[in-house]
Amino acid sequence: MDFALPETALAVQEGVRAIGARYDHAYWSRLEEEHRFPWEAWRDLAAGGWLGLTVPEEYGGGGQGLLELAVACETLAASGGTGGIFLYILTPGFGATTLARHGTEAQRAQILPGVASGDTQFCMALTEPDAGSDALRIRTRAVRDGADFLITGQKIWISGLENADWMVAITRTVPAAEATPRTSGFTLFLVDVKEAVAAGTLRYTPIPKMGSNVVTSSQVFLDAVRVPAENVIGEVDRGFSVLWDVLNPERVLAAAGGVGTADAALDVAVRYAKERTVFGRPIGSNQAIQFPLAQIKAKAELARLMTYKAAWLFDQGLPCQTETTIAKLTGAQVGWEAANQAFQTFGGMAYSKEYPVERLFRDSRIAKNIPVAEELVLAHIGTQVLGLPRSY
Incomplete structure (x- = not known):
């Protein structure tokens, strides 16, 4: 049993610590007051390769694992960037790690290079007003419409949507009352956020909150958001x-x-x-x-x-x-x-x-x-x- 961090994780620790030293407590407190995303820290982390750690090497990333990503997140927070935890959860976590495991070749080729470079951001939409901890009861529906799906529903406490290019949206393609077992009938989609916002089918309202204001958290309304079938992550009805x-x-x-x-x-x-x-x-x-x-x-x-x-x-x-x-x-x-x-x-x-x-x-x-x-x-x-x- 070896408790020593691997060299890859130690390199991440050293690299992120050096960047964290440039952004002190005063920086994060100022951004918190201004409700402003930490673009300067984001760009430096991206330039160092510290955002694309779990992106496979063939797409410009580090080809590393969740351990290295956790070390990066921990190190950034330890430098004073406690609100910056979301920088790692939203895009490297929800985006890169998910697609590296479950994305199709086309999805990975289209999206992951942008994640590795820091040009692409993610959010994830699971929680609903009547389905927080009880995720099996979500009601957001995705219904077939020819070669596409139409997603309709409401989500809440969705963080980072204002900067997101892509949303990992968790839906029901089989209503909870009809699903047997209850964990069946889930389907995950990649939603092009900017396209849906421009089409008027995705709207969001930021929620005033006590802290962590370097990212917004929003109530989200999806009104027949059109998503091509090739944007399914994994398999239809088997997304749990x-x-x-x-x-x-x-x-x-x-x-x-x-x-x-x-x-x-x-x-x-x-x-x-x-x-x-x-x-x-x-x-x-x-x-x-x-x-x-x-x-x-x-x-x-x-x-x-x-x-x-x-x-x-x-x-x-x-x-x-x-x-x-x-x-x-x-x-x-x-x-x-x-x-x-x-x-x-x-x-x-x-x-x-x-x-x-x-x-x-x-x-x-x-x-x-x-x-x-x-x-x-x-x-x-x-x-x-x-x-x-x-x-x-």
Whole structure:
């Protein structure tokens, strides 16, 4: 059993860390205030090849796996770019990783070179107003119309749509009430976002939100969006297994982002605890400050190991749903705990936007709810791992 990161992952870590050093906390806080996408960081990451890591080499990418992508996401977050986690989840995760596994040759040739160069962006549309955690109940329909499909429905909390060229849209080609088993009748499509917006069949409304405003999250309306049959990802009616190859990387990358957030929060908290003097000594010498930070450091290392294990299992083509779920749970928890403890370490100054703590606090909190709620994660562990009776 080898716990050392492979050379490929170490190279990613070094490369992304060098780029992250150019974009400090002040940069990310300024963009958060302006509700502006981090184009400068995006272009530098693309130029270094750090966005196309999972794009096969024949399409201009790195030909690497989810482990390397998770390391990149973690490293960017640790540099202070906690909102930048979405840069890795949306396009390299939903786009490159999905197409590398399940795209047709034509789909990969058309789209992946643009992903590798940073010219193409993705979003993914699964969640609906009445179907969040219960994804089996989605109602967005795709109906055959000659050589095409027409997609009609409503999605919510779809992040990154404003810059997306392509959407991975999860639909029902068989209504939930008619599907046997319930996991049948799912079909995933590549939707040309700009084409659908121009045609007036796709509309979206940004949702005002508490944090992570470097990308928007929107309510989306699809009104007979025309999609050619060649844009199906995988097979018609048999997309549920493909969907898991979208969701498992999302959970791993969210976990990596949580671990990186914990690193970022610990860094600012430890530096402040060394510098801030009260009653004639640094506050970091007080066990009330020191011990919680030390506890979080231990939890961060445990969550990091679980994240790497889940990514490795995915790359090996092995079952990994439980591991990605546990990684997401622990990564989100330690990211939030670290930001919360950093807030406490700074005392009243944490409330000031002079410091990045308030942004870390806001960015980290949502991770306990997305991409899957903590309670549902625990229910999965209870029923699927421990064998306890279902509660839902």
